[in-house]
Amino acid sequence: MLIEPNFAFIAGTPALCFVDTVADRGRLATDRLRKPTDLDIWLKAAGLDTGGARPASPDDLLQTRELREAIYRCGMAAVGGAPFDPADIACINRHAQQPPLRPRIEGATVVLQAKRPIEAALSTLAADAIAILTGSSRQRIRICPECAMMFVDTSRPGKRRWCSSATGCGNRAKVRRHRAKHLQPE
Numbered sequence: 001m002l003i004e005p006n007f008a009f010i011a012g013t014p015a016l017c018f019v020d021t022v023a024d025r026g027r028l029a030t031d032r033l034r035k036p037t038d039l040d041i042w043l044k045a046a047g048l049d050t051g052g053a054r055p056a057s058p059d060d061l062l063q064t065r066e067l068r069e070a071i072y073r074c075g076m077a078a079v080g081g082a083p084f085d086p087a088d089i090a091c092i093n094r095h096a097q098q099p100p101l102r103p104r105i106e107g108a109t110v111v112l113q114a115k116r117p118i119e120a121a122l123s124t125l126a127a128d129a130i131a132i133l134t135g136s137s138r139q140r141i142r143i144c145p146e147c148a149m150m151f152v153d154t155s156r157p158g159k160r161r162w163c164s165s166a167t168g169c170g171n172r173a174k175v176r177r178h179r180a181k182h183l184q185p186e
């Protein structure tokens, strides 16, 4: 059992790191945002919190998951060259219409502020999703063939296949191919 949610920020963009709070989609599909406090922890880890905000509520978590799955489905549509579902677009647009997080310089650091911090964080994520899903990066959305993580390929040649070498997905597949080759009967 995980005590600390195992959050990773390697998808190349906040909206897809958000999508990846469901790990191993297509197989176990482990949701790392299980309870409202997980959302508080993730927002802080993602740098999308305002400091002393009220804790997330069960309804916030519901809204969050709804937005996350809408972004996921649109990402899958982009990968498959399919059109977006209008209901998913409506959901993303609705969140993006909320006032986003606003930065302010305090001393040498940036502090985010918002009247409604969680709605604002979701608005910021929705805006990022819109940028990813509609810009040139739409062609760069990838699904890791090993762990099903969604990410945007920011490499210059645009040939990144695996989520990240740090997680070992590319290496795991290489080892498997190597073993398969050597186990084949002559």
Ligand SMILES: [Zn+2]
Pocket: 144, 145, 146, 147, 148, 149, 162, 163, 164, 167, 169, 170
């Ligand atoms: Zn992977």
